[in-house]
Amino acid sequence: MLRDVTFGQYFPMDSFIHKLDPRFKILLTFGLIIVAFVSFNFYSLGLVAAFAVLIMILSGVPVKFYLKSIKPILIFVLITAVLNIFYISGETLLVEFWIVKIYLEGIIRAAFVAVRIVLLIIISSALTYTTSPTSLTDAIENLLKPISKLGVDTHSFAMMMTIALRFIPTLIEETDKIMSAQKARGADMETGSLMQKIKAVLPILIPLLVSSFRRARELADAMECRCYHGGEGRTRLKVLHASYRDAIALISSFILLSLVILLNILF
Amino acid sequence: MEPLIRLNNVSFSYPDENDTKIQLLENFNLEIEKGSFVSVLGHNGSGKSTIAKLFNGLNLPDSGSVTVNGMDTADESNMLSIRETVGLVFQNPDNQIVATIVEEDVAFGPENLGLPQKEIRKRVDEALKSVDMYDYRMHEPHRLSGGQKQRVAIAGIIAMQPECIVLDEPTAMLDPQGRAEVMDIILKLNRQLNKTVVLITHYMDEAAMADRVVVMDSGKIIADDTAKNVFSQVELLKSAGLDVPQPTELSYRLKKAGIGIDCDVLSVDECVDAITRKLLEE
Numbered sequence: 001m002l003r004d005v006t007f008g009q010y011f012p013m014d015s016f017i018h019k020l021d022p023r024f025k026i027l028l029t030f031g032l033i034i035v036a037f038v039s040f041n042f043y044s045l046g047l048v049a050a051f052a053v054l055i056m057i058l059s060g061v062p063v064k065f066y067l068k069s070i071k072p073i074l075i076f077v078l079i080t081a082v083l084n085i086f087y088i089s090g091e092t093l094l095v096e097f098w099i100v101k102i103y104l105e106g107i108i109r110a111a112f113v114a115v116r117i118v119l120l121i122i123i124s125s126a127l128t129y130t131t132s133p134t135s136l137t138d139a140i141e142n143l144l145k146p147i148s149k150l151g152v153d154t155h156s157f158a159m160m161m162t163i164a165l166r167f168i169p170t171l172i173e174e175t176d177k178i179m180s181a182q183k184a185r186g187a188d189m190e191t192g193s194l195m196q197k198i199k200a201v202l203p204i205l206i207p208l209l210v211s212s213f214r215r216a217r218e219l220a221d222a223m224e225c226r227c228y229h230g231g232e233g234r235t236r237l238k239v240l241h242a243s244y245r246d247a248i249a250l251i252s253s254f255i256l257l258s259l260v261i262l263l264n265i266l267f
Numbered sequence: 268m269e270p271l272i273r274l275n276n277v278s279f280s281y282p283d284e285n286d287t288k289i290q291l292l293e294n295f296n297l298e299i300e301k302g303s304f305v306s307v308l309g310h311n312g313s314g315k316s317t318i319a320k321l322f323n324g325l326n327l328p329d330s331g332s333v334t335v336n337g338m339d340t341a342d343e344s345n346m347l348s349i350r351e352t353v354g355l356v357f358q359n360p361d362n363q364i365v366a367t368i369v370e371e372d373v374a375f376g377p378e379n380l381g382l383p384q385k386e387i388r389k390r391v392d393e394a395l396k397s398v399d400m401y402d403y404r405m406h407e408p409h410r411l412s413g414g415q416k417q418r419v420a421i422a423g424i425i426a427m428q429p430e431c432i433v434l435d436e437p438t439a440m441l442d443p444q445g446r447a448e449v450m451d452i453i454l455k456l457n458r459q460l461n462k463t464v465v466l467i468t469h470y471m472d473e474a475a476m477a478d479r480v481v482v483m484d485s486g487k488i489i490a491d492d493t494a495k496n497v498f499s500q501v502e503l504l505k506s507a508g509l510d511v512p513q514p515t516e517l518s519y520r521l522k523k524a525g526i527g528i529d530c531d532v533l534s535v536d537e538c539v540d541a542i543t544r545k546l547l548e549e
Contacts, residue, residue: 133367221320221357227351229379
């Protein structure tokens with residue numbers, strides 16, 4: 001059950017998107033999210049959608065995984081859409097009963113908002129699907145470098161993120177095991193009031209916490225054995241460097257931005 | 268010749284939950300020769316894991332000294348060169364792997380040593396090839412089997428090119444197949460890559476592969492000899508709470524029953540030979 005989580009999952013492949021410099025990818029992802037937000041009509045949003053589809057295809061990651069990433073957020077999308085249907089008033093009245101009035105404009109608006117949210121998820125999934133957590137944190141460390149001059153320890157921050165990401169699957173597996181063990185001892189986690197359910201989580205959480213501390217200690221020992229002594233004097237297997245691909249990605253993103261602005265103005 | 272690792276009159280204690288000192292080692296002496304394959308055998312709490320951590324300065328002795336290639340582990344300035352010389356592999360592979368991609372994890376040690384990128388690449392590839400995990404270099408560690416994960420952890424140490432690799436019960440959490448895979452690699456480390464290997468274990472059959480077997484009980488060395496000589500002392504091993512390998516046990520019991528065959532047989536094949544010889548004689 002817990003193993004279905006696709007968040008932060010990485011698909012090691014050799015596509016154009018995979019080969020982009022992770023620093024650029026992070027910046028472009030933010031850029032694209034902003035572009036999706038400043039698209040005010042269907043023409044410009046359609047263009048962003050076409051761009052997102054292009055990214056999906058170029059990434060080489062099967063489309064079904066992108067659909068999977070939308071699934072957990074679908075409820076949120078639906079609620080937002082429904083709220084928009086009821087709240088937006090316009091000129092073309094479609095349905096009216098009791099105090100509810102649904103306008104064509106509301107439905108259009110709801111569809112628009114839903115598409116926008118789905119696009120945001122696809123764009124950010126494309127980032128995590130094509131970038132290994134290590135290079136992601138490398139890139140963040142690199143992008144945060146200016147702050148480290150102010151005395152903020154960006155290396156430790158990046159290392160903590162790497163370790164956190166590394167241990168997500170391990171801890172999920174362990175949670176599964178502890179749950180089975182507690183169920184075998186007769187623990188009931190499915191029925192009862194909310195309060196009872198919260199109480200049922202404790203016998204899972206406490207062993208998990210205790211074992212995490214033990215793991216942390218062992219990992220610290222293992223890291224020390226491998227000569228870890230902070231970021232000072234550390235070199236990297238994969239040095240980040242921009243290539244012609246990043247230039248292509250950058251230029252096409254700028255073209256997209258200008259087209260979106262143009263379409264916003266024209267229609 | 269100066270031994271690679273020397274524990275000289277080492278005492279070591281640790282506080283238990285109630286903060287009372289537990290004296291684990293007292294005036295403990297041990298030398299590990301360059302290029303040797305030594306196994307340290309003992310049941311839980313015999314102090315065998317403690318000495319593994321003393322070897323590279325993860326534990327420091329209360330008194331006495333530990334030297335690696337003549338460098339004192341108590342001297343902070345030696346720390347990095349000592350850990351570059353003596354690599355340590357632990358029991359649980361899950362708690363040793365730092366990165367989310369196999370090759371990035373193997374690169375962790377060389378990266379900490381500040382090596383140039385080309386050299387890191389070369390060492391990572393060589394290390395992965397030597398543990399037969401090169402084809403898995405782009406995989407995520409949590410999708411590998413226990414034996415594969417432990418081989419990745421070993422590769423992470425090999426990539427630092429230490430003179431000596433200490434393995435603290437590396438197979439304790441593995442299934443039989445994983446154990447066999449890891450033992451193959453450990454033998455290869457010593458025989459082909461000429462590393463000094465210290466294998467800490469409570470499995471007799473693993474310990475028997477070493478040139479020299481050190482048996483520990485309650486912080487003391489009770490036997491230190493070749494595998495054959497150690498395993499022929501069946502009573503001593505049993506008193507230390509250890510089980511002897513089955514072939515040795517069989518020949519020991521035969522001998523006790525008045526049927527004398529060589530008592531120092533270690534492998535099943537040797538045992539079969541000894542018994543056939545005995546039968547042919549009669």
